[in-house]
Structures are given as structure tokens and as C-alpha cells.
Amino acid sequence: MVEANNTTVTLQVHRFTPRPERAERARGGSPFAKKSSPFGGGSDSAARRRPRGKQWVQEYTIPARPSDTVLDCLLTIKRTIDPTLAFRYSCGHGMCGSDAAAINGTPTLLCTATVRDWAKQPSTAPEVDDEGFRRTGDETANEPDAPAENIENNIPEGSLGVIELASLPGFPPQRDLIADIDPMLNQIRKLTPYLQADGVLATTAEGKVDVFEYLQNPEQLAKYETLSNCIACGVCEGACPVYAGGDAFVGPAALIWASRFINDSRDTKAMDRMDAIDTADGVAGCQSVRACSRHCPRGIDVGEEMWQIVAKVRER
Structure with missing residues (x-):
């Protein structure tokens, strides 16, 4: 059965652009400071600090089918809308693990996550389950649909829903969805x-x-x-x-x-x-x-x- 392709999905991408690194001063910090000191400019402390830069959320609404993966959607955006969007992937089949990111707050692989499982509609359901974990697309798929007025007010007709994307938690971001x-x-x-x-x-x-x-x-x-x-x-x-x-x-x-x-x-x-x-x-x-x-x-x-x-x- 061929799926209709007149539907769309909205991706809310948490983007990040690092601040350009400053050139090292000719006259640096104190020569008496230890390398491990945050005031001494040591390489160890520099590697551990969280990078600074511009952060914002950008929305993209694109044509999509329920069977499309989130990686498919990102590639569509990269090729047809915004070539500056940065994300990482290699095999595209869940074997290399290079495209790990947070989808709706849950760490997973972009290439194995489908729009059907992760796109969410406006709902009054709690954001966490009984065990205290954040709900994901696959856990809310069988819940009752949101009221019609919510869908009309928040999601355009023909939309499969919204997917929120961010870089992998626990790691410093390098750019957009790429984590270090x-x-x-x-x-x-x-x-x-x-x-x-x-x-x-x-x-x-x-x-x-x-x-x-x-x-x-x-x-x-x-x-x-x-x-x-x-x-x-x-x-x-x-x-x-x-x-x-x-x-x-x-x-x-x-x-x-x-x-x-x-x-x-x-x-x-x-x-x-x-x-x-x-x-x-x-x-x-x-x-x-x-x-x-x-x-x-x-x-x-x-x-x-x-x-x-x-x-x-x-x-x-």
C-alpha cells in the first residue's frame, strides 16, 4: 500500500552556532598558574568547558510520510531549504551510531526513528509516565487523539505533528545536532x-x-x-x-x-x-x-x- 505524500511534519530544531575562538594572546595568563587551573588556560580545562555561542529554536515544515525517518526529514531540509543545518550521520541504518540525538527529549538514533512514532499532536496527557520518565512518541501512539480545537489551533490540516530535536544530552554541543x-x-x-x-x-x-x-x-x-x-x-x-x-x-x-x-x-x-x-x-x-x-x-x-x-x- 502506497502512503499518501500530501502530509507534512514540523521539525523544531534546537540550533547552536559556537562563538569563534579567540586567538591566543601573546602575553597570556600568569606564568605561575598550574596547567589544571581554570585561570591558567590549560588545555585540560579548555577541553571540558561548555562551548559558548548562539542558541535558538528553528522550525521547518516539510512534506513527509509516516514511514519517513527523522534523518530523511533532516536530509530534505539540508538539500532543499537550509544547507547550514548541521547534523551527523554515516550508514543511515542504525549500525554506526553516529547520528545519535535527542528526539522529543529522548536520546535515540535519527535514522531509526520514524515520523509515525515520534511526531506528536497537541495533547493534555502528562509529559512523564508513571515511572517518572519522559514520554516518547512510541509510548503515546495509542493514546486518544487531542481535542479537535487543539489541533485546529496548533497544527495545520494535513500535518503529522511536531518533532523536537536537540543534540545528545550529557555532551557539549559542537554545532546544531552534533555533540562532542x-x-x-x-x-x-x-x-x-x-x-x-x-x-x-x-x-x-x-x-x-x-x-x-x-x-x-x-x-x-x-x-x-x-x-x-x-x-x-x-x-x-x-x-x-x-x-x-x-x-x-x-x-x-x-x-x-x-x-x-x-x-x-x-x-x-x-x-x-x-x-x-x-x-x-x-x-x-x-x-x-x-x-x-x-x-x-x-x-x-x-x-x-x-x-x-x-x-x-x-x-x-
């Missing part, structure tokens, strides 16, 4: 996200290389296979109320990557890995809110996996 996820990637790198075996090359009785040394049975593979699907998109970090750029809490993404290798039977550094995350900003920083599980695009129950790794670290 380097803090998360740096936290992952610190936890050595690669297999560390003993380095000893096993041989058979005949002295040949034992190519079956690292074979695993299905039970061993199952312990970490789901975790290996993580694409480091930042959705779980953006949903976490504790994470704020990686300073006070290493974040669920980094802990998921650590857990993936801790649970790998071939890795020989499990104890070292658990020592690395057994810190105040490691597993101790997790408050078990489980908001990180709500919209993982790869289907990982992040909250459950976090609980498992916390328990394993504390019981070792």
Missing part, C-alpha cells in the same frame, strides 16, 4: 577495549601451531556476545542522569566495553579490568536508575548488564 562525544570515547580507550591474551603461542604435540587454542563453546560466547554489539553511539550516556561528560562517572558505555572483555574467556586481564573500574567514578558511580536501557539501538539491556558488572566487581 570525545569524552565518552576517551573513557572507553582508558579501559583498554581490546582482547588481551597471554601472548603465548600454543603448539600441538607435533610442534605445530594450535589453531584451536582460542575456540569457545556456545556458553562462553553467550556471556559477551550481546555486549559486542555496542556501537558507542552515546544513547545510554545521554539517557543516564548521573553521566555528565565523563568527569564524575565513567559512564555506561565504557563499563559495557569493560564488561565485554571481562566476560570473554580468552582474555587474561579480567582482574586488572575490574580493578580499573572499581573506583568512585567507576562502578560506584552507577545509581542503578536503568534509564540507559530504554532506547539502546542494539537491543542491549544496559541497566541489567551494569548491575551484573557491579555485582561481579564487588564479589570478586
